[in-house]
Structures are given as C-alpha cells and as structure tokens.
Amino acid sequence: WIGLATAPGSGLLESVLRLVEKVDGGVDSQDVAGGLSVDHQVVVGAVKSLQALGEVIEATQRSSKHWEVTGEGNEILEQGSHEARVFKAIPEEGLPQSELMKLPSGKVGFSKAMSNKWIRLDKGHEGGPRVFRTVDSIEDAVREKLQQVKKGQSSQLEEKEKNELKKRKLLTEVTVKSYWITKGSNFSTTITKQETELTPEMIASGSWREKKFKPYNFEAMGVAPDSGHLHPLMKVRTQFRQIFLEMGFTEMPTNNFIESSFWNFDSLFQPQQHPARDQHDTFFLSDPALAHEFPPDYLERVKKVHSEGGFGSQGYKYDWKIEEAQKNILRTHTTAVSARMLYKLAQQEKFTPVKYFSIDRVFRNETLDATHLAEFHQIEGVVADYGLTLGDLMGVLHQFFTKLGITKLRFKPAYNPYTEPSMEVFSYHEGLKKWVEVGNSGVFRPEMLLPMGLPEEVSVIAWGLSLERPTMIKYGINNIRELVGHKVNLQMVYDSPVCRLDS
Numbered sequence: 001w002i003g004l005a006t007a008p009g010s011g012l013l014e015s016v017l018r019l020v021e022k023v024d025g026g027v028d029s030q031d032v033a034g035g036l037s038v039d040h041q042v043v044v045g046a047v048k049s050l051q052a053l054g055e056v057i058e059a060t061q062r063s064s065k066h067w068e069v070t071g072e073g074n075e076i077l078e079q080g081s082h083e084a085r086v087f088k089a090i091p092e093e094g095l096p097q098s099e100l101m102k103l104p105s106g107k108v109g110f111s112k113a114m115s116n117k118w119i120r121l122d123k124g125h126e127g128g129p130r131v132f133r134t135v136d137s138i139e140d141a142v143r144e145k146l147q148q149v150k151k152g153q154s155s156q157l158e159e160k161e162k163n164e165l166k167k168r169k170l171l172t173e174v175t176v177k178s179y180w181i182t183k184g185s186n187f188s189t190t191i192t193k194q195e196t197e198l199t200p201e202m203i204a205s206g207s208w209r210e211k212k213f214k215p216y217n218f219e220a221m222g223v224a225p226d227s228g229h230l231h232p233l234m235k236v237r238t239q240f241r242q243i244f245l246e247m248g249f250t251e252m253p254t255n256n257f258i259e260s261s262f263w264n265f266d267s268l269f270q271p272q273q274h275p276a277r278d279q280h281d282t283f284f285l286s287d288p289a290l291a292h293e294f295p296p297d298y299l300e301r302v303k304k305v306h307s308e309g310g311f312g313s314q315g316y317k318y319d320w321k322i323e324e325a326q327k328n329i330l331r332t333h334t335t336a337v338s339a340r341m342l343y344k345l346a347q348q349e350k351f352t353p354v355k356y357f358s359i360d361r362v363f364r365n366e367t368l369d370a371t372h373l374a375e376f377h378q379i380e381g382v383v384a385d386y387g388l389t390l391g392d393l394m395g396v397l398h399q400f401f402t403k404l405g406i407t408k409l410r411f412k413p414a415y416n417p418y419t420e421p422s423m424e425v426f427s428y429h430e431g432l433k434k435w436v437e438v439g440n441s442g443v444f445r446p447e448m449l450l451p452m453g454l455p456e457e458v459s460v461i462a463w464g465l466s467l468e469r470p471t472m473i474k475y476g477i478n479n480i481r482e483l484v485g486h487k488v489n490l491q492m493v494y495d496s497p498v499c500r501l502d503s
Helices: 011-022 029-036 040-051 071-079 080-090 106-115 141-150 159-167 200-204 232-246 294-306 321-326 335-346 390-404 448-452 470-477 476-484 492-493
Strands: 057-069 119-122 130-133 172-184 258-260 328-330 355-365 375-386 409-415 418-429 434-444 457-465
Touching: 011 029, 011 040, 029 080, 029 172, 040 057, 057 141, 071 141, 071 172, 080 106, 080 141, 080 355, 106 476, 119 232, 159 232, 200 457, 232 321, 232 355, 232 390, 294 355, 294 448, 335 355, 335 375, 335 448, 335 457, 375 390, 390 409, 390 418, 390 434, 390 457, 409 434, 418 457
Parallel strands: none
Antiparallel strands: 057 172, 119 130, 258 328, 355 375, 375 457, 409 418, 418 434, 434 457
C-alpha cells in the first residue's frame, strides 16, 4: 500500500479521488482511511502524491485530539480493574494481607478497593493483618469507562473522569494530524503521468505541447555542497587524547607558549652551553626579554646541581648564570610544562602517584626543509610513581601505541640531557617498508627530580613524539585520501614537510 501511495496512476490514488468526488465540500483524510480500510499514514502519502500532480486536489492540514486506551488499559478491559481483581480474590473468610500483596494487582488494587470501601483491613486478627470484603458485589466502573472510550464514546465521560484515568496511565490523549481534502481546479478521477524532464526528442518532434509537466518546485532545498573538513592532525589529536584518557592520564595545561629558559632548559638539567639554546634552534623574545619570578629556593638548588653537582652527581662544573635562565623564549618542547607540574607535585605534603599528558604546539628555529618545520605539535606522557623502571616505560609505550594501531615497535638506546636511561622509539612503516623514528623516551634523571623536592624512591618515566609523524605511520601514505576526507593530489601530500619521512 505504501508503494502504491507514492506511485502516480496507482489504484489507491484513483480510489482517493473517487471518494473526494462523491462528497460535497470536502472530506477528512481519516475518513478516507476508514472508507478504504487502510492505515491513515498511507492516505497521507497518497495526498502528498496527488498534490505533486498539480491542482488536482487541495489539502489543508489540521489537527485533532482524541483519547486512546493504553496497553495497561487494554489489560483492564480483558481482566477487569486492579481493585476489582483484588475484590474477587478475597474469599468470604478473608485473606491475609501478606498473601494479597503478592498478587499481580495487589498493591494498586488494595489501595483503590480500600478507597471505594469494598474491603476492610483487620490489623488485630489472630493470624496477622487480614483483609475482608465489606460488600457482596461491585460494579467495575473503571472497566466500563474504558469500554466507552474503546467504542469511540469518550465524549460521554466528564473531563474529571478522563483525567483520572489518564493519571492512572490507562488513557492517553493523542494528537492526530490530518488533511481536509477538496477538489482542485484541475480535478479529475483519472491519473495522468506528468513528465519531469524536457528532452531534446520532445523539442524536435514538438510532442512537448501535448504533454503535462510536473511543476518545478523553486522552494525545494538543494543538496548541500561539500564544505570544510577537520584537519587530519586534529582528527588524530582527538584520538591521542582519548587514548590517554582511557589509560587514566590527566591533561596538563599547555596554554603557555612563552616560557622562560629556566623552566624550558635549566630545570631539566640541560646545561646553559647546550647547542639547543643558541640562536639557531630557539626563538628568543625581545619584549619581554626576561622573566623575573622563580621559586627562590628551587632556583638555588638548580644552580647548585648545575655548577657544583649534588644528589650523587658531579654536575656540569660551569659558572651557571641567572641571566641565561631569565631569557624568555617560545617553548621548544612541552617538557617545560611537565617540569612545572612535577615541581607542583613535589610541593604537596604527601606524594601521590600521577599520570600526566599534553598535546600542543612547540617552536624550533629550524631551516624549513622536507622533514622540518618551525612549528609542530608535541605529544608528551609522564608517569610518576615509586620504583618505576625502563621495563615499565616499555610496557606503557606498547599499550599506548597498540591503542593507536601501531604494533611493530623497536627501542634503541639514546642520549638526552634530562633522562637516563633514554630510548628512541621506532615503528615499521608499511608504506615506506622501513623503520621510522616516532618518538623519544626515558627515565628522568635524579639531578632533575630531587632539586624539585620529590622523594628519592620516586621515579618518573616519560616519552614525547611529534603528532605529525605518528599520523603518517598510522594511516600510511596510501590512505591519506580517507584521512583528509576529500580528493587530494597524493604526490603533493607526499612531498609536503609533514609526510617526507623517506628523506
């Protein structure tokens, strides 16, 4: 029937038209549905199809309300109301209240039957509270009212009665939208298929003059054109963030792009003469050029461990200068954020294990080429707890990358100023058929942690990677179209600084 309702020239459409022809003034679509013995929604579909044929009919939408019996109400129509069932369940000698309450209608029926004074409760009975009948027979008024509604006689009930049944969830008020159908200016009981396309053949033969064309709907909404897409890095960033959260990590605040050299380098036990600090690798600020607020005690401990050593280390044995530590820069890594968070953790009265992560931009004064940008995203994970080892770090990294879909991992010993031992992390790139570095990791040195005030038994494992590189490892160059979300030139993407991992 639904298929017929949407097909011009169908038997249903002509049946609707014949009904409209027989009545004067118009007819309601609900009456049409009743006359044709079909569902009302099928008739609504037929009305819309007829409207699309032109001015064959006119249809005005209107709404009406009526009462319907609910599922529980239909149960009462079959078995009687809850109170009537409770009354019938009580024999002449009465029934213990405990047994009555076990009946399916016990709780509701007992309350209603007591209100109607059909039963009484003897609390002082020898065998415990017992329920007795107080009348010989009853009239199930609830069932009778529902029968009236079922027969379409809801108007004979008072509003108070209907609302009471609605409150008991036995009735529901339903709003029905229907159409008032009248004859149109081109009314006909015969359906003629309308053309939807003017073809060259029609124009050449002149047959278009005898054909009826479907009116063009200038109000119809067109197909929305493809517009913007999420940037591939933002898609993967969301995945990384979700993985960290699933692993129980807390996100660190990374809204501080400008950092002092103290937090970016010195607090990490990175010497002031390190090549990464010179003008070739770091963006220095001219205004404001210097930072002045540092924790004084912590500053002195950092100075001492650099210049004199301590905590089992001989230090770097050089003249540490506050002027170098004060220089403001664009942060070169998010480990500066980790340093601030670990120092804050060390100031707590009692140490508590933590897991931190961050994903944000960092800046390097690099020469732009196929594998280097002046700005990229760094992902960093930090775990602080008692007795952590290199094995714990490998296990966390395997779990982290497996969740990302990267399972082929290798670890290689490396050197970092602030981690010992240190490892570079490699993953096998299926597209390039080679092992590619995806990150760096290690255990933070005591020279970094102990001046902060962390307990000696506490170890901190950490790893960092660029968001851009694992993105390509995960998806592979051949799947870049799917990642971007629309057609792109693969060679152009492959040659971009983000993707050139084979240089």
